[in-house]
Amino acid sequence: MLHLEAASTSPGNPWLNIGIFGAFVAITLVIVFRASRNNKTAADYYAAGRSFTGGQNGSAIAGDYLSAASFLGIVGAIATTGYDGFLYSIGFLVAWLVALLLVAELLRNTGKFTMGDVLSFRLKQRPVRIAAAITTLAVSFFYLLAQMAGAGGLVSLLLGIGDGVGQAVVITVVGGLMILYVLVGGMKGTTWVQIIKAVMLIVGAGVMTVWVLALNGFDFSALLDRAVEVAGNPAILDPGLKYGVSDLAKVDFLSLGLALVLGTAALPHVLMRFYTVPTAKEARKSVVWAIWLIGIFYVFTLVLGYGAAALVGPEVIAAAPGGPNSAAPLLAFALGGPLLLGIISAVAFATILAVVAGLTITAAASFAHDIYASVVKKGKPEPGAEVKVARRTVVIIGIVAIIGGIGANGQNIAFLVALAFAVAASANLPTIVYSLFWKRFTTRGALWSMYGGLISAIVLIAFSPVVSGSATSMLKTEGINFAWFPLSNPGIVSIPLAFLLGWIVSVIDNRREDPAKQSEMEVRSLTGIGAEKATHH
Amino acid sequence: MGNDALSAEVDLSHVDYHAVQQSPEFQKLRKTHRSFVFPVLAACLVWYFAYVLLAVYAVEFMSTRVFGSINIAMLLGLAQVVTTFAVTMWYVRWADTHFDPKAEQIRDEIETGVFFDKADEGVAR
Numbered sequence: 001m002l003h004l005e006a007a008s009t010s011p012g013n014p015w016l017n018i019g020i021f022g023a024f025v026a027i028t029l030v031i032v033f034r035a036s037r038n039n040k041t042a043a044d045y046y047a048a049g050r051s052f053t054g055g056q057n058g059s060a061i062a063g064d065y066l067s068a069a070s071f072l073g074i075v076g077a078i079a080t081t082g083y084d085g086f087l088y089s090i091g092f093l094v095a096w097l098v099a100l101l102l103v104a105e106l107l108r109n110t111g112k113f114t115m116g117d118v119l120s121f122r123l124k125q126r127p128v129r130i131a132a133a134i135t136t137l138a139v140s141f142f143y144l145l146a147q148m149a150g151a152g153g154l155v156s157l158l159l160g161i162g163d164g165v166g167q168a169v170v171i172t173v174v175g176g177l178m179i180l181y182v183l184v185g186g187m188k189g190t191t192w193v194q195i196i197k198a199v200m201l202i203v204g205a206g207v208m209t210v211w212v213l214a215l216n217g218f219d220f221s222a223l224l225d226r227a228v229e230v231a232g233n234p235a236i237l238d239p240g241l242k243y244g245v246s247d248l249a250k251v252d253f254l255s256l257g258l259a260l261v262l263g264t265a266a267l268p269h270v271l272m273r274f275y276t277v278p279t280a281k282e283a284r285k286s287v288v289w290a291i292w293l294i295g296i297f298y299v300f301t302l303v304l305g306y307g308a309a310a311l312v313g314p315e316v317i318a319a320a321p322g323g324p325n326s327a328a329p330l331l332a333f334a335l336g337g338p339l340l341l342g343i344i345s346a347v348a349f350a351t352i353l354a355v356v357a358g359l360t361i362t363a364a365a366s367f368a369h370d371i372y373a374s375v376v377k378k379g380k381p382e383p384g385a386e387v388k389v390a391r392r393t394v395v396i397i398g399i400v401a402i403i404g405g406i407g408a409n410g411q412n413i414a415f416l417v418a419l420a421f422a423v424a425a426s427a428n429l430p431t432i433v434y435s436l437f438w439k440r441f442t443t444r445g446a447l448w449s450m451y452g453g454l455i456s457a458i459v460l461i462a463f464s465p466v467v468s469g470s471a472t473s474m475l476k477t478e479g480i481n482f483a484w485f486p487l488s489n490p491g492i493v494s495i496p497l498a499f500l501l502g503w504i505v506s507v508i509d510n511r512r513e514d515p516a517k518q519s520e521m522e523v524r525s526l527t528g529i530g531a532e533k534a535t536h537h
Numbered sequence: 538m539g540n541d542a543l544s545a546e547v548d549l550s551h552v553d554y555h556a557v558q559q560s561p562e563f564q565k566l567r568k569t570h571r572s573f574v575f576p577v578l579a580a581c582l583v584w585y586f587a588y589v590l591l592a593v594y595a596v597e598f599m600s601t602r603v604f605g606s607i608n609i610a611m612l613l614g615l616a617q618v619v620t621t622f623a624v625t626m627w628y629v630r631w632a633d634t635h636f637d638p639k640a641e642q643i644r645d646e647i648e649t650g651v652f653f654d655k656a657d658e659g660v661a662r
């Protein structure tokens with residue numbers, strides 16, 4: 001079936017992989033250049049002139065959301081730890097109901113470009129915008145690290161580049177390409193890259209799913225039997241292989257589940273996508289599209305994960321360069337040889353590139369719009385200056401991402417993304433929900449909730465077993481141990497804490513916010529009156 | 538929406554949002570919205586956490602084989618996907634039939650000024 005000569009060399013043909021990836025880059029660059037012709041105003045650069053349809057934006061959301069963690073991470077987790085990997089898929093999907101029911105349309109109706117627009121709508125502009133920009137940058141940074149780390153791991157497998165320097169070069173190339181896309185294309189270019197990538201990813205995963213099922217006579221049960229046989233462990237079909245080992249692991253999983261389901265609606269790069277459509281109704285349509293695409297994709301991950309266990313084997317996967325993250329590419333090789341491996345690898349690279357571009361433009365927009373234009377220039381920047389600042393920020397974030405990515409190389413992707421979800425759910429979600437639905441919410445409440453959520457989440461991560469205390473931690477040694485917080489995901493503590501802080505501080509706060517602004521926000525959020533319109537060229 | 542071109546021209550700087558907010562029409566819209574999204578979302582989250590808790594604390598039950606090697610855990614996982622799709626479609630239907638027409642009517646009335654004319658004619662204002 002599969003013949004891996006030596007675990008350190010790449011299966012397939014590195015030049016074929018580079019060729020297919022190069023073709024993807026060339027095609028998308030042409031599209032990005034064409035799309036960028038109309039990038040004149042801030043609305044063009046950040047929100048693509050609000051000109052995308054619900055279907056297009058829904059595909060782009062899927063392209064933005066189905067990151068390396070979803071494709072490489074979940075398939076690898078199912079292949080090696082069985083059913084527990086699938087729990088990620090369910091959490092990532094159900095989370096969209098929070099975004100659909102509570103956030104998407106109301107946010108589109110009240111904001112302009114960034115999350116900070118909505119959060120500062122009826123509170124004090126300066127402090128809330130600064131806080132929103134800081135949490136946006138923090139969440140985007142964690143998410144970026146995960147993607148860049150994924151790029152490094154993937155490269156070692158695909159191109160047969162095992163040494164650190166070679167991988168660093170590739171991470172730099174990925175970072176450089178991303179900077180180019182975002183600088184030239186703005187939101188419009190980024191969106192097209194995400195749409196193309198979403199189609200490639202879902203079609204690629206779909207073809208592999210049908211192929212795996214066909215090899216087993218379209219009998220999913222037979223596939224499971226084969227996976228059990230190859231793995232030599234019937235427990236891979238049942239929950240608990242990874243998270244059922246101890247009482248602490250069980251609580252850890254609940255914490256993860258909470259962060260996953262509440263994080264999505266608070267991810268700044270997802271929220272920003274709602275501004276690229278002309279109306280709240282299109283925002284709703286785009287979430288519906290996204291839920292269908294993402295849901296179907298996650299069903300594929302179940303087949304692909306067990307397919308990789310059956311056709312490649314958990315031991316081969318664990319021993320391969322890139323570890324569990326290499327399960328999906330190795331499955332592609334087992335099915336369709338070097339050509340399918342090359343295509344799936346290009347899809348995986350495209351995945352990383354598109355997500356990284358989306359994160360970068362979000363972080364840059366937040367800095368330029370919330371900090372530079374609104375706080376430094378008090379809402380009156382010179383014409384064109386804001387976009388100029390945004391472009392410069394893109395370059396800086398790109399460089400930070402490259403350096404961070406080289407540093408985080410080798411870390412577990414799905415874990416890093418779960419941290420970004422936990423930070424987002426703690427720092428952003430309470431303030432988003434309170435400012436949309438709770439009249440009494442105050443600026444102080446927002447600041448305590450946002451900073452309290454952000455700081456508690458990050459501090460708990462720093463003192464968790466993920467950072468120190470074991471050979472598998474970030475510090476990679478048992479010698480240094482300051483892990484006094486026992487869980488690897490902080491969500492179960494930091495998310496309720498942030499909700500509580502926002503509530504208590506608002507209740508005891510004797511300063512009242514402007515009631516006229518609250519009225520305006522509520523009327524606008526529900527009726528859509530005064531919402532930002534599409535720009536016409 | 539048919540009146541995009543029109544609404545782009547409307548000056549909204551003098552709209553009394555507080556009056557709109559206090560009007561019975563808007564209060565009804567707000568109630569319609571909240572009495573759908575809050576309970577539905579709460580039910581979905583309860584259903585999701587029930588699944589997570591079962592996966593963590595009821596492993597034996599979840600491992601029960603149903604069809605061949607397909608167990609309850611997999612069926613419940615797929616059921617989560619199905620309910621997510623179902624709730625999505627249900628919400629869209631609800632929004633199209635129960636929410637959007639009311640929201641659009643209030644928006645149109647504010648933009649054309651009818652809303653406040655109506656309010657002025659009303660008693661005890």
